[in-house]
Amino acid sequence: MTDSTAHALVEPRLNRRQAAKIRTRQKVLDAARSLFAERGYEPATIRDIAKGAGMSTGAVFANFQDKAELFEAVLTEDMTRLAEVVEAGSTAGDPVRNRLVEALSAGYHSSLDQLPLFQAIVARSWFQPLAAEMRARAATKKLQLAIGAIVQDAVTKGELRQDADVRLLVELIWDSYLSNYRRAAYDNWDAQALSEHIGKQIDVILAGALAK
Amino acid sequence: MTDSTAHALVEPRLNRRQAAKIRTRQKVLDAARSLFAERGYEPATIRDIAKGAGMSTGAVFANFQDKAELFEAVLTEDMTRLAEVVEAGSTAGDPVRNRLVEALSAGYHSSLDQLPLFQAIVARSWFQPLAAEMRARAATKKLQLAIGAIVQDAVTKGELRQDADVRLLVELIWDSYLSNYRRAAYDNWDAQALSEHIGKQIDVILAGALAK
Incomplete structure (x- = not known):
């Protein structure tokens, strides 16, 4: 399966801030998928997922509870x-x-x-x-x-x-x-x-x- | 399934020390089974298994690597x-x-x-x-x-x-x-x-x- 792009999800009526939020969420998801697909669940850490997405662990937790x-x-x-x-x-x-x-x-x-x-x-x-x-x-x-x-x-x-x-x-x-x-x-x-x-x-x- | 007793495993020719070792091992196994059967794998700790068997964690590790x-x-x-x-x-x-x-x-x-x-x-x-x-x-x-x-x-x-x-x-x-x-x-x-x-x-x- 290939990574999906955030663009498909962004409806034209979203403002810039909403669009950025959706892109960020998708970036985290794609980084998480890569890491889970490579290592499985337990060994994949939020820290490494954040690193893969090029953001802070705080930014990850802003989008997902755990x-x-x-x-x-x-x-x-x-x-x-x-x-x-x-x-x-x-x-x-x-x-x-x-x-x-x-x-x-x-x-x-x-x-x-x-x-x-x-x-x-x-x-x-x-x-x-x-x-x-x-x-x-x-x-x-x-x-x-x-x-x-x-x-x-x-x-x-x-x-x-x-x-x-x-x-x-x-x-x-x-x-x-x-x-x-x-x-x-x-x-x-x-x-x-x-x-x-x-x-x-x-x-x-x-x-x-x-x-x- | 019922707990097996250690006695069935103890052959008459074993000396007292060997028999005690086998009984200890079986006690650990039975305590572990109870805890795994109650909680599953992850939440069952060696500490609690030892407690259930009425022995120290050291005694558990003397019988099982991990x-x-x-x-x-x-x-x-x-x-x-x-x-x-x-x-x-x-x-x-x-x-x-x-x-x-x-x-x-x-x-x-x-x-x-x-x-x-x-x-x-x-x-x-x-x-x-x-x-x-x-x-x-x-x-x-x-x-x-x-x-x-x-x-x-x-x-x-x-x-x-x-x-x-x-x-x-x-x-x-x-x-x-x-x-x-x-x-x-x-x-x-x-x-x-x-x-x-x-x-x-x-x-x-x-x-x-x-x-x-």
Whole structure:
């Protein structure tokens, strides 16, 4: 994923001060993303994030309450972007299996350069306050909806059985998708290997739901 | 899971000093397990573990290099015990789907009282040095072998297709099993709810592998 520019966010009617504030916030976010993507969560310090953004730690704290809030903001931006990549990744006319593999393969290809960030996201999702978990779920919801849209479309078209449990299928695909990042982290699998593997997993998951 | 007693480990030929050493080690492990199971990894301190075991921090460090090593020792003990529970949980003659649900349901029932420990195990599995990951895999391997034995048995008996990819099926079942602990952590699902859900997941995962 590439850094987003602040310009897209600046509406013409903002005054100079508001525009500067938004640019500063985005600079902090981009510096935080770089550091999280390089080191993960724990080793990334506010001091180093401030340094990366070329500002004081005070300026960082003027925009974000703490590292956890900063991390959540990065998570939300990145999941929104990844959902767009996944949505755009598949060709509408293809069989559902291929559409899912194309979409999730696009996801792997666009995110593996930020592997420690992904590891940190999943690790934190297992141990955080309930409120933080609910916000994280809202952020990843978009990605699951993108997977869900493909599965639902296949049901509508009659490629999958009318009584297929779309929600359960999406859950299984999503768990497999996430789980595979561990292969990248510990077994050096590249995006190609992950894509082949998710293909096999999807074949198993869909097998019983395919219309005869 | 209940605390194991030191006695089972003490072979008669050990002299008094060796036996005392093993008892001390087990006391530390049991105190650590209690604290990890109550608080998770980060908030559990060596000081509090020592206090729980009724000894000095020095005595803890005489047995374990650091908290990470202590956590790994707890993980290994608990996964061995959980694998035994899972292995004993299913009835040999039952259909493969039921055997898996029985086994994993036994797993949920015996581990939910240690939920924060489980959350910590999964969270750490996403962010740890490669060597630690390999040791953790060795510890959880027993559980996956217990699942694998049930699946393999069903292939051998012709209940599942001869060309079923046992390894892939076990991976999918395992990922679902673990993933469900999040429902317990954040959505207050009890062991019964988790067992019903893993049943649905197993139905989907096995659907294409069932012999016609």
